[in-house]
Amino acid sequence: MNLLTITGRKRESYQVELEYSLLWESALGIAAITNTPLVDTLEKNGEFEQLRLEMPTALKNELDYVEQHNTWKSLLQLLHAFESNSNDLDKFNDYVHNLNDEQFKYYCLPYFGTALQQCRTLAANGNQESVDSMKEAAKDNPFLPTYIEFICQVNVVDLKMHLLAVMSLWIEAVIHADADHLLTILKRDFDEKNSMKEKLSPEEFVAWATDGTEYAPEPSVHRVLLIPQLTYRPWTIVSDIEGTKVFYYPIPNTSIFPDDKYLPNYLFIQKHKALGDEVRLRMIKLLSERDYSLKEITEQLELGKSTVHHHLKILRAASLVGNRSSNYYLKEQSLAALSKELELYLQQ
Structure with a gap:
């Protein structure tokens, strides 16, 4: 065309x-x-x-x-x-x-x-x-x-x-x-995010603030509301209200313990923990090929449904795997960012 x-x-x-x-x-x-x-x-x-x-x-x-x-x-x-x-x-x-x-x-x-x-x-x-x-x-x-x-x-x-x-x-x-x-x-994190808001595009800022959540503009959504939270870490919770997409995002360790330069971000730790298991690494490799349903993963890896569900829950909590249309997919950008996150941690 x-x-x-x-x-x-x-x-x-x-x-x-x-x-x-x-x-x-x-x-x-x-x-x-x-x-x-x-x-x-x-x-x-x-x-x-x-x-x-x-x-x-x-x-x-x-x-x-x-x-x-x-x-x-x-x-x-x-x-x-x-x-x-x-x-x-x-x-x-x-x-x-x-x-x-x-x-x-x-x-x-x-x-x-x-x-x-x-x-x-x-x-x-x-x-x-x-x-x-x-x-x-x-x-x-x-x-x-x-x-x-x-x-x-x-x-x-x-x-x-x-x-x-x-x-x-x-x-x-x-x-x-x-x-x-x-x-x-909460105020410390709010101030830190506000100081960065004008330095990034809206989409870049949302991804940065929410540990890699990618959100492209939608026709009916003119506003994105970010709400920091401690209690649901490491999860980012997504919701909708009139004209607004809401992200209740996990506050990073840097806002909780600003004086401890040796403290890694909680999600950074969870990513490495999630990858430190043979079954979950097999899942990562499988999902690098294409999206798979829970049933397909159990068949491909010859594992029980409850076992697969348990490991997928850990990978999702670490923001390495997502779920859409009843299929699981690899968050490639989140995985690719690991080396950069390690570099930033060692330099802080």
Whole structure:
């Protein structure tokens, strides 16, 4: 095909913004500790195990409810609607209390793009056809269809009480004693990222800030929001809100321990640990050929499904392998960057 371009318009990129607060850290902590499939890959897994033993019964009960209904998603959705840069829990509580039932459910429901916004509004008002449309849009997600049905059927007063209770109890048990130190780390990383933002293109900056996440502009996304977090390290969590792609990215060691020049970045350590195993190296070589499904990997390597799943989880946590359309793929840039990361570490 012969193509002659006569437009002078360049591809538009997105605007990058940063936010941080202890409310974000709290909601993500609640999400992390109740994410059973991934919790053993988290840096804070040991702390979470101890916390589970020592936490008040009231908090344990609320976290059990979070795990059952994935209400951590509601917290994050509501924080995006709220003044999320605020650290004031009382203001957040007042904001949630003052939402009417339809507003509350609308904000709790996930965003699936502009085409389904009317369905989202109608679903929040109890229209079952719209609820079913949203569930259909979410059918490839392991928890969202059930979550959507739950939000549309739940008693709003009960859910509000639960969300505010679990946030208050988490902040009291986990955040309060260390709040000043956490804010210092969050602010330090926020300042470091802001100092680099003007030196890189938006796409380069997102990749740098999130340990290699590649995100190309999308037609309906004009803003990328970066939110630093400690509690979900080493994972970067990706989400969508209206017109915005959100990355809750892991704070690097350099922002946590700025005076220790010998401390390597946590993800850098995890990459080398992930590669220090024969089975995982075989997977890396296999995925260097093409994308493979879980079934294909088990057949090619003649391993059990649970064994393959375990090793893939470690490779994904180390940001060496990704998942798309039910297939696993090698993050070639992340793998190729290892030698450069080692060089930078030795020179720091």
